Amino acid sequence: MADGILTVGEDVLARLAVAGPRYTSYPTAPDWSDDFGHDDARAAYERAAHDPELPLSLYVHLPFCTRLCLYCGCTVEINGRQDRADRYLDAVEREVALATEALGERRRVVQMHWGGGTPTFLSVKQLRRLHGFLSDAFELDPTGEQSIEVDPHVTSAEQVAALCDLGITRVSMGVQDFDPAVQKAVRREQTEDETFALVENCRKGGVTGINVDLMYGLPEQTEAGFGRTLERIVALRPDRLAAFGYAHVPWMKPAQKALEKYRMPSASERTRLFALALAKLGAAGYAVVGLDHFALETDPMIAALRSGTLHRNFMGYATRPAPDMVGFGMSAIGDVAGTFIQNARDTKTYEAVLAEGRLPATRGLDRSPEDELRRATILSLMCRMRVDLDELEAETGHSDLATHFATEWKDLEPYAEQGFCELGPRRLDVTHTGRLFLRHMAMVFDAYLRARRAQPPTDGAPRFSKTL
Ligand code: SF4
Known part of the structure; x- marks a missing residue:
């Protein structure tokens, strides 16, 4: 696994060294x-x-x-x-x-x-x-x-x-x-x-x-x-x-x-x-x-x-x-x-x-029902190293999560291309190399982060530490 992580190019690492939450909670404290x-x-x-x-x-x-x-x-x-x-x-x-x-x-x-x-x-x-x-x-x-x-x-x-x-x-x-x-x-x-x-x-x-x-x-x-x-x-x-x-x-x-x-x-x-x-x-x-x-x-x-x-x-x-x-x-x-x-x-x-x-x-x-769903998704990613839509539907009572998370699934494709995850129609599995990029993949499911990106903070101060 260590070798896998070291094969990630410097240019990719530099691009991915962005600010992001550690997901010790979802929604994260700034929200x-x-x-x-x-x-x-x-x-x-x-x-x-x-x-x-x-x-x-x-x-x-x-x-x-x-x-x-x-x-x-x-x-x-x-x-x-x-x-x-x-x-x-x-x-x-x-x-x-x-x-x-x-x-x-x-x-x-x-x-x-x-x-x-x-x-x-x-x-x-x-x-x-x-x-x-x-x-x-x-x-x-x-x-x-x-x-x-x-x-x-x-x-x-x-x-x-x-x-x-x-x-x-x-x-x-x-x-x-x-x-x-x-x-x-x-x-x-x-x-x-x-x-x-x-x-x-x-x-x-x-x-x-x-x-x-x-x-x-x-x-x-x-x-x-x-x-x-x-x-x-x-x-x-x-x-x-x-x-x-x-x-x-x-x-x-x-x-x-x-x-x-x-x-x-x-x-x-x-x-x-x-x-x-x-x-x-x-x-x-x-x-x-x-x-x-x-x-x-x-x-x-x-x-x-x-x-x-x-x-x-x-x-x-x-x-x-x-x-x-x-x-x-x-x-x-x-x-x-x-x-x-x-x-x-x-x-x-x-x-x-x-x-x-x-x-x-x-x-x-x-937390709203949507917060609970995204929280369960992010917890699954951070703790089980996977997002399995069948499992999530059974655990949360939601249905048709493939449609609900269609945008997120699309946004995960670049991570799959980099070898950070294996992405099927209803299941994501984090690879050994991808472990280092868990926060990045979790960010894809963070609805508050999406909304915030659409409206950058007026004070210009980042809210989170660097992910790498
Ligand atoms: S100041 Fe040092 S000892 Fe105190 S909480 Fe922080 S790290 Fe721990």
């Missing part, structure tokens, strides 16, 4: 409405309450970090004061109370993820407090998954012990690249020893799932340096890996501008770095999952891939044991009863709205 708030979020929770037996997933956003990594695309608050987190947790506790009032008490939760930011910015006491009020409000299924993102540079052995004691089963950590030149450029210095020690501690404490995030396309990155990082990481044997392409979006993340003084890999260099990850991880026994994830055969993600239940949400690829996901914390995104709900994206507004006794949702979207 959600700002005319959305407490009443809309509450209505979605009340709809979800009609089926109290259905399990839930929870996401909690903990935005604090002690340092800003220059490539960061997350919603963070840089803060050196740990007591700041106490006030934030007061607000999260209020949000949990308001949400459960509408959702129903003690709903069963089969998957809970704490992301950030750096969740281990919180002290042991704060971590225990958060887990305490969540497990009072929800029934955390002991056979479910509880996961957390940690920064190896700031996570202590005491925090790891407390997390294991609380029942955390999966730990996810960013590495990006061990190459010192890259780490210096992106201002995230993190030694191999820190990373290895953290993984060892987690495993000793009983954590069964270890995820490592790598990033390609960073400034000063070389195939030699990234290749060495891949070899070191393979030796660590995480269950899951992600190799994300760096998203350079300085109009949204101004700190990224500082990276422009370094040598940035071109589209073709980025492709080579990704091909290197495919080759080395494949040789080490990792299966490719979707666009940019990898997992050992024993990981539940592989079972989800094979059974067709793999899902993609704003955290990337995920197994999907619950249809509704409730998000807590500033900027958190929920997906409840057919509605995307996003909270206020700054802590000040988030805390102020909750202090008034209102849910802090500020953006969102009630």
